[in-house]
Amino acid sequence: MRALRRLTVRASLPEALLPLSQLVTNLRWSWHPETRDLFEALDPQLWESCGGDPVRVLGEVSAERLAALADDPAFLAQLGSVTADLRTYLEAPHWYQSLGEEAPATVAYFSAEFGITEVLPQYSGGLGILAGDHLKAASDLGVPLIGVGLLYRAGYFTQGLSADGWQLEHYPALDPHGLPLKLLRDAEGAAVVVTVPLPEARTLAAHVWRAQVGRVQLLLLDSDIEENAPAERGVTDRLYGGGEDHRLRQEMLLGIGGVRALRAYCSLTGTPQPEVFHANEGHAGFQGLERIRELTESHGLTFAEALQAVRAGTVFTTHTPVPAGIDRFPRALIERYFAGFGVPVDQLLPLGAERDPGTFNMAHMGLRLGQRANGVSALHGHVSRDMFGDLWPGFDADDVPIGSITNGVHAPTWTARELVELGTQTDGRDDPGPGPAHFAGVDRIPAGELWGTRRLLRARLVEEVRRRVRASALSRGSTEAELGWTETVFDPDALTVGFARRVPSYKRLTLMLRDPARLRALLLDDERPLQLVIAGKSHPADDGGKQLIQQMVRFADDPEVRHRIVFLPDYDIGMARHLYWGCDVWLNNPLRPLEACGTSGMKSALNGGLNLSIRDGWWDEWFDGQNGWAIPTADGVADPDRRDDVEAQAVYELLERQVVPRFYEVGEDGVPSRWLEMVRATLRETGPKVLATRMVGDYVRTLYVPAAGAARAMAADGHAAARDLSVWRARLLESWSGVRVGHVEATGVGETPEIGGGIDLRAEVDLPGLTPADVLVEAVHGRVDDADRLHAVTTVPLRHDGSDGSRHWFTGTVPLTRTGPFGYTVRVLPHHERLAVPAELGVVVTA
CATH class of the missing domain: 2.60.40 (Immunoglobulin-like)
Structure with missing residues (x-):
């Protein structure tokens, strides 16, 4: 029989071990090796069986083991050292604290998903991982950020494969009490409840869970509570699930409920209310509408006046390079849901207006509510100015007010510990700013030592590939007797190429299969073999993406090549780290310019991986001829099949004539010196550019600080500037036709x-x-x-x-x-x- 409810029961901690509770609930452990070492020391075998999840380990470790550790001087010394280090990290001033009073006291960061760690599966792909890295880097820099999102009770989905290679989805039930979360409670200890009005006098209520991400708080709203009717309880069931009505309620809870959760959290904790609100994509657009409602009801501003005040403190980031990637809702649905919300619907609707008069466009609302907006790479900024140019008629694309801040990745999360300890990310500066010009320390590492570390990481990836291939084969119906071949999958000394990402059609998962015979020749070369590790999830509703996965799996199932090419199901943060650490080359072949940024190649670069990529997203900006290879594009070719053929041939040519020969060109010392020159150049020059601390520093200087100044000016003297600007704007627009x-x-x-x-x-x-x-x-x-x-x-x-x-x-x-x-x-x-x-x-x- 099925359990009515799932929960996690933990052993009571001895007093000497109480600091473990603070350590496990602060997600800094996900990027801090010494804290992970401490939790592994609790029970090494349990640590391995729990997949390196400190929350599970602390939940399952025996009371006897805890009692023994409470009397172990060595463990207590280790615990004291890690606890003191966390205290210093949380309390000492960082870079942001040197900026002075112009910097905002608090910044709110809204996102539909956050990828912090696989232990908290609230992400589907790049947008969520980027949001997670944004929070981590903000913590490292001391930025007073508060993240706001939703707690999905089934997360995204875990991916399996059928016997014939079709993607299978499974949604595991998550118990918040078994996750590194705390419920937000009021002064009397009762759970805080925020509400959002719905049509027909219904109400959507939510609890607020808190995740501590280093110095940063992440608030996650959960609708699966007793106060809600069954339909409302299911609002936060799955990430990106359900139809239009369901998605609209999710986004109302994120934006409107998120602002209300922020107000409650700041009031209860004495945290300054946010001066800057950063909407990470259009999903979070309703946060601006809630703030307009607040100002009209509590300060007596008109809608137009409140709009000016809200815009001043709002930053909007767009991540999509195609109109199809934007959330849109029927105008009639917006009218029904917001009829009694508290702002005039006839003034709300123009915020999301687009060419189709029956459609409400969330990205358009985000741009109209944000005085400052950006894309996520230089090329994506250009694409965005073209795509949204209709909102600024009469202007050339270069004048459209959408800038760009190129994404970055959180180095402590994604860089192999061995490479960090070698000194690949040192530069000798005293300045704690967001990023140096280059990592000079890499040039001091002996060639043999650097190459030896790369070989070690590749060998570790091979072990992980074999383990996962075996588990996948068993889940697809193979028997133990049929799995002997999995013990020799991959060669720890062979050139290893990685390709892992979501599987929409524009990312072209199967481009490498355009000429199967040519690919086979590369894989099966006796002297210079190439091996391919592939992973990625398709959206559950995207049968086209699932067909691409099935095509790839069927090719990889062929006994002739299955030791050289694998598809690993259930791509997540845990798998990704092994791929970034161990792959020699990171392959990316999207249709240019449809990759907004593409941060997976950045993570590979931080580990000395060389990129082999179409010049799209960040690679268009930072390819320098020494950090990898640029795949020529066939931009002028109208026939998509011919374009795929042309660009696939370019990939084969680069692999055959440049990539493979350089990797296997080894000197007497066993080191491929020309290859290693490119590895050093990547670590030294590209590494600092792709850091999330550089990215967050850019947001602070170019967007957050100016937005805070504008918001303060608008709020001064009873919002006098907002009132004045509203009057001036109306007068100017009325007269402009003349x-x-x-x-x-x-x-x-x-x-x-x-x-x-x-x-x-x-x-x-x-x-x-x-x-x-x-x-x-x-x-x-x-x-x-x-x-x-x-x-x-x-x-x-x-x-x-x-x-x-x-x-x-x-x-x-x-x-x-x-x-x-x-x-x-x-x-x-x-x-x-x-x-x-x-x-x-x-x-x-x-x-």
């Missing part, structure tokens, strides 16, 4: 313009209902093409030089700084001291 550039005079050009000269401009601008202080008039100049389009433009502000009623004159000089075809124009933009950029309002007039 703004025009009437005439532009140019003098000083001469018959033969020469570099070093200048063009004197005088522009007549009509500003009915506006003043010269309301606008910025610019000359825009640059290279011009055959269609008279300007490129590589530079702007020169023009000075106000007289008025006649609503007519105004502006003058200035355009310098001639380049030879060749040259052009210029004049444009008029809104101007206000509270605007982050002139393009913010999405209006412009050009001559």
